[in-house]
Amino acid sequence: MRLFVSLEPPAEALQQVAEAVTELGHVPGVRWSPPSRWHVTLAFLGELDDDVVDPLVPLLRWAAASTGPVRLRLSGAGCFGSSVLWTGVAGDLERLSALAAAVARAARAGGVALEERPYRPHVTLARATGRGGSGALGRLADQLAELRGPTWTATEARLVRSHTSTGRYEVLEHLQLVAPSAPG
Template identity: 65%
Template sequence: MRLFVSLTPPLEAVQTVADAVTELGRVPGVRWSPPHRWHVTLAFLGEVDAVGVPPLARALAAAAAAHEPPRLRLAGTGCFGDRVLWAGVAGDLDRLSALAAAVAHAGRSAGAVGESAEPGEQAYRPHVTLARAAGRGAGGELPRLAEQLAAQLAHLSGPTWTAREVQLVQSHASDGRYEVLESFALGGGSP
């Protein structure tokens, strides 16, 4: 199973950005991600055998319990090359980065190899993926869209939310669906 670990912002925290994306409408060569799928990836774990999920879940529960919940908000936009259009994340970034490092370490210690969520990106860059290029050479529109979104959102500061749990998510390649397998409370709460 293809797994990643993430935080999911509540709908009210992403609504302003979702409204701005809706205003942009359909763009040839761009595949928008629906807001109900928006998440902040902490670690991409890659393919994990089903028998590896229980020890992974235990390691993730311990990592989550050892970290206080970060307060976050969406802020800014940008692109990863010509493939991904994203909204940035602001707030308790030191706390968020420490949590991401702990989650990645927990994954490795439980035998999940993992890999960078965005190939070529080494440092943790918290973001929410808004859109992807829908084919070779289709990403030329993404930088323009990032500029348009930045202009629309420049005067707005997204509402903050407190991330209270970490989610272990399975990505189903066959239909693009995400399935939350388990959630783990942050800050010493019960898993």
């Protein structure tokens, strides 16, 4: 099964972005991702066998609990090459990066081979689907550059299965971002 670990911004955090995207309307060669699929990926785990998932869950729970809640907001826009349009994530990026690193360490400890790449928090808004789309993404990013959403506090991460045949996401586990205990 195809899995990833993510944070899901609440509806109020997505509303301003959704309104801005709706105003842009249909763009030839661009496929908009529906707001119901918008998330901040912490780690893409890839295709995993069922027998790997059960022992992985406690490791992911520990990783999530080790960081605590994270205050974030959606902000600005950009592109990955000429194929992906995204909105960025602002706020407590140090804690968010620590959470992503903890999730990656937990996944590796569970036997998952993750790609080595810098963590760039974002929410994917659209993908180019044709020649016209790749040129349009840069213009769309410019139009969304001033986007600033409200702040929210992420209190849980999710282990999610992506059903590629239907485009549906299935939450397999809710991973609480428990505030660390004070020494004492």
